[in-house]
Amino acid sequence: MEKFIRLTAKACPLMIPNLNTDQILPARYLKWPRSKGLGAVLFHDFRLDAEGRQRADIPFNQDAHRDARILLAGRNFGGGSSREAAVYALYDHGFRCVIAPSFGDIFAQNAVKNGLLTAVATEAEIAELAAAISADPAQTIDVDLERQTISSGTWNCTFMIDPISRNQLLNGWDDVDLTDSYREQVTAFRAKDKAARPWVAPKTM
Amino acid sequence: MSEPQTLIDKLWSAHEIVRRDDGAALLWVDRHYVHEGSFHAFSQMKTRGRAVAEPQLTFGVADHYVPTRGRGNDIANPEIAAMVRNFEANAAENHITLFGLRDPRQGIVHVVGPEQGLTLPGLLIVCGDSHTSTHGAFGAYAFGIGASEVAHVLMTQTLWQKRPKRMRIVVDGTAAPGIASKDIALATIAHIGADGAQGHAIEFAGKAIRALTMEGRMTLCNMSIEAGGRCGVVAPDATTFAYLNARPYVPKGADFDRAVEAWSKLASDDDAVFDREVRLDASAIVPIVTWGTTPDDALPVDARAPDPSRETDSMRANYVREALDYMGIAPGTKLTDITVDRVFIGSCTNARIEDLRAAAAVLAGRVSKVPGLVSPGSSTIKRQAEAEGLDRIFRDAGLEWADSGCSMCVGINGDLVPSGERCASTTNRNFRGRQGPGARTHLMSPAMVAAAAVSGHLADVRPLLAGRKL
Ligand code: SF4
Numbered sequence: 001m002e003k004f005i006r007l008t009a010k011a012c013p014l015m016i017p018n019l020n021t022d023q024i025l026p027a028r029y030l031k032w033p034r035s036k037g038l039g040a041v042l043f044h045d046f047r048l049d050a051e052g053r054q055r056a057d058i059p060f061n062q063d064a065h066r067d068a069r070i071l072l073a074g075r076n077f078g079g080g081s082s083r084e085a086a087v088y089a090l091y092d093h094g095f096r097c098v099i100a101p102s103f104g105d106i107f108a109q110n111a112v113k114n115g116l117l118t119a120v121a122t123e124a125e126i127a128e129l130a131a132a133i134s135a136d137p138a139q140t141i142d143v144d145l146e147r148q149t150i151s152s153g154t155w156n157c158t159f160m161i162d163p164i165s166r167n168q169l170l171n172g173w174d175d176v177d178l179t180d181s182y183r184e185q186v187t188a189f190r191a192k193d194k195a196a197r198p199w200v201a202p203k204t205m
Numbered sequence: 206m207s208e209p210q211t212l213i214d215k216l217w218s219a220h221e222i223v224r225r226d227d228g229a230a231l232l233w234v235d236r237h238y239v240h241e242g243s244f245h246a247f248s249q250m251k252t253r254g255r256a257v258a259e260p261q262l263t264f265g266v267a268d269h270y271v272p273t274r275g276r277g278n279d280i281a282n283p284e285i286a287a288m289v290r291n292f293e294a295n296a297a298e299n300h301i302t303l304f305g306l307r308d309p310r311q312g313i314v315h316v317v318g319p320e321q322g323l324t325l326p327g328l329l330i331v332c333g334d335s336h337t338s339t340h341g342a343f344g345a346y347a348f349g350i351g352a353s354e355v356a357h358v359l360m361t362q363t364l365w366q367k368r369p370k371r372m373r374i375v376v377d378g379t380a381a382p383g384i385a386s387k388d389i390a391l392a393t394i395a396h397i398g399a400d401g402a403q404g405h406a407i408e409f410a411g412k413a414i415r416a417l418t419m420e421g422r423m424t425l426c427n428m429s430i431e432a433g434g435r436c437g438v439v440a441p442d443a444t445t446f447a448y449l450n451a452r453p454y455v456p457k458g459a460d461f462d463r464a465v466e467a468w469s470k471l472a473s474d475d476d477a478v479f480d481r482e483v484r485l486d487a488s489a490i491v492p493i494v495t496w497g498t499t500p501d502d503a504l505p506v507d508a509r510a511p512d513p514s515r516e517t518d519s520m521r522a523n524y525v526r527e528a529l530d531y532m533g534i535a536p537g538t539k540l541t542d543i544t545v546d547r548v549f550i551g552s553c554t555n556a557r558i559e560d561l562r563a564a565a566a567v568l569a570g571r572v573s574k575v576p577g578l579v580s581p582g583s584s585t586i587k588r589q590a591e592a593e594g595l596d597r598i599f600r601d602a603g604l605e606w607a608d609s610g611c612s613m614c615v616g617i618n619g620d621l622v623p624s625g626e627r628c629a630s631t632t633n634r635n636f637r638g639r640q641g642p643g644a645r646t647h648l649m650s651p652a653m654v655a656a657a658a659v660s661g662h663l664a665d666v667r668p669l670l671a672g673r674k675l
Contacts, residue, residue, distance in 0.1 A: 017524060018399055018499045022636040027617045030242060031270070031288050045638045050625075076400035079433060080636060082335040084245065084351035102400055105435050106335055110351035164229040164367050175353070176253065179361045182223055182231060186363060189222040189233055197219075199464035200235050202261065202323055202454045 002115040003172035007096055008142045012068035013059050013130035019046070019073060020080030021107060025089045027081075038085055039092030064137035072130045073100040075123065078107025087114050097143050099126055099150065099159065112165040113175065117145060119159040128155065145170055209474035212440050213371045213406045216346040216471070220329045222363060229365050236323060237263045237358050238314050238332035239301070241270045241292040246333065246355035247299075257299040259362040264323060265296040265303040266314040270618050273580050273607035276306070282619060299359075312583020312609045315339040315553035319423065320583055322452025326441040326468040331358055335430045336553050336633065342422035343449075344441035344471045346406075349430065369435045370404050370480040373473075375411040378488035383667045385563065385650035386421035387555060387631070389413065389485075390428035391493040395503040397483055402434035405481065408473060409439050413487035419448040420559040427554045431500040431633055440472040494540055494663050495635045495648040497528035502635070504540060506653070506665045512536035531637055532645050533627070544662045545647070546626040548577035548604070548654050549640070552614035555631035556582035558589055560651040564631075565595045567655035567669050568602040574661035577604040577654075578620065580612040602658065616641045629657035 023046040025038065032038060047054055047061050054061045071090070077100040078086065087110045090098070097117040108118045121129075132152060133139060141152045145166060148158050167173070179186070194201070210218075220232045237259075239246075250257070257263055270288045272280055280286035289306055296303035304310045304317055311317070315336055318324040326344035331337060333355040340347035350364065358364055374397075376389060394401070407429050409422075417425065422439045429437030439445075446465050449455050456464050491505045504510075510529060513536060516522035529536060534543060550556065550564050561581060579599045581587040587609055590596055596606045613620040614632040616639075622628045624643030631654050632639075635646040647663060656666035 017520070020499075020634075020636050022634070022639055026638055026642070027615050030617060031284055033248075034245070045642050050643065076403070076433065079400060080335065080634060082333060082349040082351050083242075084353060087351070102403055104400075104433065105403060106349055106351060110353065113351065113353035162367055163227045164225075164365075167227050167229075175357050175365055176255075176360055179231060179357065179363055179365070185223050186231070186233075186361070193233060197327070197467070199325070199456045199460060199467065200328060202236075202264075203456055203460075 001113070001172045001174055004096065004115055004117050004145055004169040006142070006144045006146070007069065008140050009069035009096070010065070010067055010137065011070040011072055011129070011133050011141045012065035013072040013133055015072060015074045015127065015130050017074035018076045018079060020104070021078055021083050021086040022080055024078065024086040025083060030083055030085055034088050034092070037092070038089040039094065042089040042093045059134065067094070069094050069096050070141050070143065071095050071098045072126050072133065073098055075101045077103050079104035082106045084110040087111050087116055091116050101126065108165070112168050115169065115172070117143065117169060119143060119150065119161060121150060121157055121159045125157045209476040211371050211473045211477040211479060212344065212408055212438060212471060216327065216329070216438070217368060219327065220346070229367060232329060232364050232366050234331055234358050234362050234364055235262065235328040236318070236330040238318055238330070239263060239265045239355065240268050240314050240334065241288045243333045243352070243355050244288070244291055244295070245352035246359060247295040249353065249356035250359050253360070255360045257301065257359050260300040262362060263301045263359070264318070265292065265301050266317050267292060267304065267306045267311060268313045269611045269615065271306050271610040272618055273610050273612045273620055276608050285618060309584055312585065313553045313556070313611055315427065316557060316582035316586070319343065319419070320452070320585055322449055322455035325449065325455065326445060326471050331364060336427050338429045338434065338436045339423050339427040339553055341426040341429070341436050341438040342419060343445055344438060344468065346436060346438065348436040369406040371408070372402055372405040372434070372481040372483065373408045373410055373479040374483045374485070376409065376413040376485045376487050377411045378413055378486045379416065380413055380487040380490060383492065383652065383670050384490055385652060386417055386424040387650035388490050388493045389487060390425050391495065391500065391503040391648065392490045393485060394428065394432045394501050395493070396485065397432055399431060399499045399501040400433040402429065402432040405434055407434045407437045409437060414439060415442065418559060419444060420557040423557065424554055428500070428633055441468045492653050492665055492667065493649065494653065496532065496534060496540060498531055498635055498637050500633070500635060500648060502528060503648070506540055506663060508540055510534050510536065510538045510540060540663050541665070542662065544627070545575055545629045545657050547575050547622065547628050548573065548658045549613040549628055549630040549632065550651055550654055551578065551580035551612050552632040553582065554633040555651050556580060556586070558586050560631065561586070561590050561595050564651040564655040565598040566673055567652050567666060568659065569598050571602060571659045573603045573658035575658060577658055578607055578613055579604050580607045581609045584609050604658070613640055615639065622646070629654045629663065
C-alpha cells in the first residue's frame with residue numbers, strides 16, 4: 001500500500017450530506033474489474049440530471065476542478081453498501097484524500113486499506129474551505145497527516161482520524177504481512193478456542 | 206468482582222487474539238460468508254499466491270447476480286453469467302461449501318446462513334456485504350466488510366478492527382396489531398438518523414424486542430446499518446434456541462444442550478454501561494413509510510411529505526427540496542395521496558416466510574392495482590410458501606412469483622425499477638438509483654407493500670386487516 005504522509009493539491013467541493021456508496025459508484029459497475037477504469041464512472045449517475053446531461057451546479061463537473069485530488073464532502077460520506085469499488089473509483093480518478101464531518105464506518109475502513117485518507121473536520125471548517133475553493137479553484141490545500149492539519153494560504157485547521165488508521169497510512173502497512181507476524185498467537189488462540197467452544201465448528205449432516 | 210460487561214464487550218473479548226498499542230485488535234472469525242461480489246477479494250488472494258486459511262469456516266451463497274426468472278435456461282447476459290461462473294470456480298478451487306444457483310438451499314446470504322443453522326449465538330461473522338448485521342439477531346457479532354478485508358479473512362481467518370462504542374436501543378411496550386418489526390426499525394432510524402449509530406455497535410433490548418420472532422429480530426438487526434451502526438445484536442433467548450434446534454448445521458442432542466447452556470450466558474450484565482442509550486415506546490409506533498432518499502426520511506403513513514419552505518436550516522431545506530424533486534413529490538403532499546407504479550416484496554430485510562405470510566394476509570381475495578414482483582428470501586422459503594399456498598395468493602392478486610435472490614433490492618441481476626417509476630418496496634435502501642437509475646423507492650413493511658398494491662397508492666394497512674387472521 002502507498003503511504004500517505006502529506007499532500008498538497010487542488011480540491012473539489014461536493015458538500016452534500018449522506019452521499020452514499022451507491023452515489024459514488026452505481027451498482028451496475030460493480031461487476032467491472034478494476035482494470036476497466038472505475039475512475040471514469042465515479043459519481044456516474046449523481047452527476048447527471050434526469051435527461052442524462054451533466055449537472056452544471058456540481059463543481060465535480062466543472063473543468064476547474066478536473067485535476068483535484070482532495071474532495072470536500074458533507075456529513076456521513078460513504079454510508080450504505082460495503083462496496084470497496086467505491087474507494088477504487090475515487091482513488092483511480094485521482095483522489096487521495098476526502099475531508100468530511102463524518103464517514104460511513106465501512107467506507108472509512110476500506111479507504112485506509114487503499115491509501116485514501118479520510119480526514120474529519122467540522123462542518124463549518126469544511127464550508128469555509130469550500131467557499132475559498134469555489135472562489136479560486138486554482139488554490140491548493142495542504143493536508144499533513146503527521147501533524148493532522150489542513151491549511152490553505154493563511155487559513156488552517158486540525159483534523160481527526162483514529163490513531164489506527166493514521167498509523168497504517170503513515171507506514172503504508174500491509175495488513176496481511178502484519179497478521180503473519182502474529183502467526184504463533186493465532187495458532188494458540190485457535191487451539192484454545194476449539195476446546196472452549198466446541199459448538200462453533202459447523203456440523204455437517 | 207470483575208466489572209459488569211455489555212453483550213457487545215463479551216462477544217468482542219471472546220474473539221480478541223492480540224491488541225496493538227494503537228488499539229487495533231486482531232479478531233478471530235468464526236464464519237465467513239462470500240457471494241459473487243467477492244471476486245475482488247479472491248483475485249487479491251490469488252495475486253499473493255495464497256490459499257483460503259479455513260475453508261470449512263467459509264460458505265458461499267449465490268445471490269446478488271442470480272436470475273429470478275427462467276432458472277432452467279442459461280443466463281442470457283454474458284457479464285452476469287461470467288460473475289456466477291467465476292464465483293462457482295473460486296468456491297470449487299478453494300474447497301468452499303457453495304449454495305450455488307442450482308442448489309435447493311440457495312437464497313440470499315443473510316437468509317440462508319440462519320436458515321441452515323450456520324449462524325449461531327456467540328459467533329463472530331463477517332461477509333463482504335453491509336447487511337451482515339442481520340446475523341446479530343442470534344446474539345452473534347456480525348458486520349459487513351470491504352474487499353480488502355474479505356481477502357484478509359480468506360487468507361488468515363482473522364481481521365484487524367477498532368473497538369466500537371456501545372449503544373443500547375431499548376424498545377419497551379407492546380406493538381399494536383399490524384405493526385411490524387420494519388416499522389420499529391424505520392421509527393428507530395428516523396429517531397436517531399441515518400448516521401445516528403456511526404462508530405457504534407447496537408444492542409437492541411426491551412420488552413418489544415423480546416416479543417419479536419427471529420424473523421422480526423433479523424429485520425431489525427438488518428436495518429441497523431441504515432442507522433450507520435457497525436452491527437446490531439439481540440441477546441439470545443428461548444425464541445432463538447427454538448429457531449435453531451434441528452437446523453442442518455446446528456449441533457445435535459447433548460451437544461445442542463451444552464451449546465444452549467453456553468449461549469444462555471450471552472447477555473449484558475445488569476449494571477453494564479453503554480456509551481449511549483436510546484429509548485422508544487413500541488405502543489406509540491404506527492405504520493411507517495419513507496418519502497425521500499435516505500432511510501431516515503421516514504414518517505407515519507398518515508403524515509404529509511415535508512415542505513422545504515418550512516425548514517429553518519438552509520442545508521436541510523436544500524436537501525429536502527432535492528429529495529422531493531428526485532422522488533417526484535410536491536412539498537406537503539399527503540403520503541397516502543402518493544400513487545405507486547409497482548411493488549416489490551423481497552430482499553434480506555423482508556422476504557422470510559413470516560414476511561410473505563404478512564403480505565399474503567392482506568392480498569388474499571384482493572387484486573393488486575399495479576404490477577409487482579415477489580422474490581422469496583431463499584429457495585427453501587419459496588418451497589415452504591408454495592406448500593402453504595401463498596404463491597397462489599400472490600399470483601391471484603396479479604403479482605409475479607419469482608425465484609430467490611437479491612433481485613430488485615439492488616437490481617444488478619437485471620430486475621430493475623424503470624426510470625421515473627415509483628416502487629413500494631420491502632427492501633432496506635431508498636437511495637437514489639438503488640433499484641435502477643431514476644427509480645423512486647418507498648420503504649415499508651411487507652404488509653404495507655401489500656396495502657399499497659391493493660390501493661394503488663401508499664396506504665395504512667390497518668383498515669385492510671379488519672376481520673383477517675394475522
Ligand atoms: S438483498 Fe439487497 S441488501 Fe440484502 S444482501 Fe442482497 S443486495 Fe444486499
